[in-house]
Amino acid sequence: RKEVEQDPGPFNVPEGATVAFNCTYSNSASQSFFWYRQDCRKEPKLLMSVYSSGNEDGRFTAQLNRASQYISLLIRDSKLSDSATYLCVVNTYTSGTYKYIFGTGTRLKVLA
Amino acid sequence: NAGVTQTPKFRVLKTGQSMTLLCAQDMNHEYMYWYRQDPGMGLRLIHYSVGEGTTAKGEVPDGYNVSRLKKQNFLLGLESAAPSQTSVYFCASSRTWTSGGARSHEQFFGPGTRLTVL
Numbered sequence: 008r009k010e011v012e013q014d015p016g017p018f019n020v021p022e023g024a025t026v027a028f029n030c031t032y033s034n035s036a037s038q039s040f041f042w043y044r045q046d047c048r049k050e051p052k053l054l055m056s057v058y059s060s061g062n063e064d065g066r067f068t069a070q071l072n073r074a075s076q077y078i079s080l081l082i083r084d085s086k087l088s089d090s091a092t093y094l095c096v097v098n099t100y101t102s103g104t105y106k107y108i109f110g111t112g113t114r115l116k117v118l119a
Numbered sequence: 120n121a122g123v124t125q126t127p128k129f130r131v132l133k134t135g136q137s138m139t140l141l142c143a144q145d146m147n148h149e150y151m152y153w154y155r156q157d158p159g160m161g162l163r164l165i166h167y168s169v170g171e172g173t174t175a176k177g178e179v180p181d182g183y184n185v186s187r188l189k190k191q192n193f194l195l196g197l198e199s200a201a202p203s204q205t206s207v208y209f210c211a212s213s214r215t216w217t218s219g220g221a222r223s224h225e226q227f228f229g230p231g232t233r234l235t236v237l
Contacts, residue, residue, distance in 0.1 A: 050228035
């Protein structure tokens with residue numbers, strides 16, 4: 008079983024739609040959680056950190072459920088520019104070192 | 120402030136050739152990482168460094184070596200390239216900070232190196 012699992016998609020949604028992605032992780036000792044965005048043939052960039060209490064950044068809302076070991080990302084009022092691959096990232100801090108585990112990503116296509 | 124830069128951007132090697140990929144960051148970050156990204160596999164950690172003069176193995180270190188002689192540079196070497204090493208290589212550095220009692224961490228990636236081994 009992969010340490011971080013995501014539905015690869017693609018999710019094809021019309022402009023203005025709301026779309027949600029889920030991600031599950033297997034290591035209960037994981038401490039930090041993130042969503043990164045990666046455009047085609049570009050490097051990943053941090054979209055938002057995910058906190059236990061849930062957090063919102065404009066049209067984006069991230070939630071963490073530690074008991075069920077999953078993370079979600081909700082995008083409201085989708086824009087064409089939201090088309091990208093969204094990477095779920097889990098971080099564990101052990102023995103003084105941070106280790107990141109990346110999901111394979113979920114592709115989103117927002118259609119005009 | 121250039122962030123994280125990588126050279127070269129593209130490279131084609133023949134099996135058995137060697138090369139070094141250079142990563143540089145100007146953000147004074149302690150941590151640096153080398154990843155490879157293959158279709159359907161996600162990013163996989165090759166090696167990482169928690170500070171100048173230190174390196175450690177990641178998930179897929181075989182066939183690669185690294186050095187961190189200066190804090191701002193992290194080099195990835197392929198001694199004898201194989202077709203299985205055809206991939207996109209990303210370097211990253213990271214910072215940590217504390218906000219409201221919570222520790223947070225962010226990685227900054229370079230633009231990537233596309234390597235093809237024939």
